[in-house]
Amino acid sequence: MLSFRLFITSLSQNCKHVIPSASAVSRKNYSSSMENEENYDVIVTGGGMVGTTMACALANNRRLEDKKVLLLEGSAKKEYKLQEQYSNRVVALNQETRTLLSSLGVWKHIEATRFCPVRKMQVWDAYSDAVITFDENHLSEELAYIVENDLLLDAINKQLSEKKNVTVAYESKIADVKLPKMSSEFATVQLQSGKQYRTRLLVGADGVNSLVRKAMGVAYPNWRYDQLGIVATLKLSEPTENVVAWQRFLPTGPIALLPLTDSLSSLVWSMTSEKAKELLQVTEEEFVDRVNEALWRDYPKNSIVEGGMQALRQLLAEFSLQTGVSRQLQPSIAAIVEGSRAAFPLGFGHAASYIRPGTVLIGDAAHRVHPLAGQGVNLGFGDVTVLTQILAEAVMDGGLINDMMYLEKYETLRQRHNVPTMLVIDALHRLYRGTATPIVLTRSLGLQLMNAIPQVKKILMDQAAGRTILKF
Ligand SMILES: Cc1cc2nc3c(=O)[nH]c(=O)nc-3n(C[C@H](O)[C@H](O)[C@H](O)COP(=O)(O)OP(=O)(O)OC[C@H]3O[C@@H](n4cnc5c(N)ncnc54)[C@H](O)[C@@H]3O)c2cc1C
Structure with missing residues (x-):
């Protein structure tokens, strides 16, 4: 596999590498000769959740706090105001x-x-009785936290505004980037306004259509799922202690409910683009009926699958393992918060390399996944954690902030975590689209078996919690 080849290559390169001293690269290059250029140690392109956090993490790190950082965001600054109504993007x-x-x-x-902790997850298959549940007992901590995107971005910006060495420039759409051939040279960023900046380290956090990634010329295997993810805020038919995340795999795509309050949940429902466009047009009452149908409809059960599941249950019972019969009933939906429906295209993409001299990718600029596992931005935040630690290490060891040896280490560590996670998510998406008996049988037995073995569950939960990233 490509990533593991890269991993081996970068490991062997690491072994040969000698750390250059800071003085090995002439510092006088640092002052620009061009009048309209400004220089920064680090430029982060893209002020989304991941890019803004990156700027904040750089400024927050003791080893890096003297670095001059510029965050460039193409859109205008959005003033956040807490609304009573929850955002549909969480x-x-x-x-x-x-x-x-x-x-x-x-x-x-x-x-x-505000935020909502998730204390339990239940994932089940529409075509069989297979179910897997996760709860706090498996990890002795909350499984996840549901937070609105705009609140999260505002919270990061609040912290960032306290950092003296970070400049944030809104309405700064990047038109072009010129990347250095060697680490001793500078990357140049040109805005649509014509303004130019130079930097030792360009961090591409400019999302799925990253200009930085395109300028790097790295291979980017990617595909669209021909699916849209419909999001909406839903009112539950009965208020309850709403701390469960639900996901049902339908043949048309997964439907998930994420808890917001005792009476509200956030919907993420993936389906073909055609069906999604139709569901965006139907009345809100009709939409609620379709959601309830997706959550509750009985799909025809196949006798071979039923037989296989029954045999597995007997086997598990003999070993005193969980048979999976203790399924909790999913909620019903009473109404949709007016105007909260929206849809987003879904796809997969992965940059074969995250680095070039003086350049590094993070977040969706480097990797894009299907939202079925709720991992997209978490992978990006994992990039931020590791990149910050490694840049600090480079500086502490007397190297430059763009030292290739350290950037290679970042790439290796992140690809080692991101690639398997992404492949599992993509495989799940494909596996659950199938309705042929052997596919339904295989996945049902697999899911039930995973549910029965606590050690396997723990591994799954650790991976989902992002924990493997810290095993350097
Ligand atoms: C329906 C749905 C549900 C999801 N649910 C979850 C979930 O539960 N958990 C999870 O972890 N992830 C989830 N995700 C994924 C998550 O939303 C993304 O991974 C995350 O938003 C990526 O953040 P980012 O900062 O890397 O990129 P983006 O949010 O795309 O930010 C990129 C920024 O760069 C700026 N930019 C782009 N080009 C330029 C340019 N040329 N010049 C200047 N600025 C530029 C953009 O304006 C933008 O602000 C979901 C995604 C979808 C679609």
Whole structure:
């Protein structure tokens, strides 16, 4: 596999590498000869959740706090105002992300505003009785936290505004980037306005259509799922202690409910683009009926699958393992919060390399996944954690902030975590689209078996929590 080849290559390169001293690269290059250029140690392109957190993490790190950082965002600054109505764009954040946000002082703003902990997850198959549940007992901590995207970005920006060495430039759409051939040279960024900046290290956090990634010329295997993810805020038919994340795999795509309050949940429902466009047009009453149907409809059960599941249950019972019969009933939906429906295209993409001299990719610029596992932004936050640690290490060891040996280490560590996670997510997506008996039987037995073995569950939960990233 490509990533593992890269991993081996970069390991062997690491072994040969000698760390250059800071003085090995002439510092006088640092002052620009061009009048309209400004120089920065680091330029982060893209002020989304990941890019903004990167700027904040750089400024927050003791070893890096003297670095001059510029964050460039193409759109205008959005003033956040807490509304009574929840935003329809939310993310499920894992424990590693929470740890990062706490260490940056961001989490306290979220805590003081609103979020919802997830204490249990139930995932089940529409075509069989296979079910897997996760709860706090498996990890002795909350499984995830549901936070609105705009609140999260505002919380990061609040912290960032306290950092003296970071300049944030909004309405700064990048038109072109020129990347250095060697680490001793500078990257140049040109805005649509004509303004130019130079930097030792360009961090591409400019999302799925990253200009930085395109300028790097790296291979980017990617595909569209021909699916849209419909999001909406839903009112539950009965208020309850709403701390469960539900996901049902339908042949047309997964439907998930993420808890917001005792009476509200956030919907993420993936389906073909054609069906999604139709569902965006139907009345809100009709939409609620379709959601309830997706959550509750009985699909025809296949006798071979039933027989296989029954045999597995007997076998598990003999070993005193969980048979999976203790399924909790999913909620019903009473209404949709008016005007909260929207849809987003879904796809997969992975940059074969995250680095070039003086350049590094993070977040969706480097990798894009299907939202079925709620991992997209968590992978990006994992990039931020590791890149910050490694840049600090480079500086502490007397190297330059763009030292290739350290950037290679970042790439290796992140690809080792990101690639398997992404491949599993893509495989799940494909596996659950199939309705042929052998496919339904295989996945049902697999899911039931995973549910029965606590050690396997723990591994799955650790991976989802982002924990493997810290095993350097
Ligand atoms: C329906 C749905 C549900 C999801 N749910 C989850 C979830 O539960 N958990 C999870 O972890 N992830 C989830 N995700 C994924 C998550 O939303 C993304 O991974 C995340 O938004 C990526 O953040 P980012 O900062 O890397 O990129 P982006 O959010 O795309 O930010 C990129 C920024 O770069 C700026 N930019 C782009 N080009 C330029 C340019 N030329 N010049 C200047 N600025 C530029 C853009 O304006 C933007 O602000 C979900 C995604 C979808 C679609």
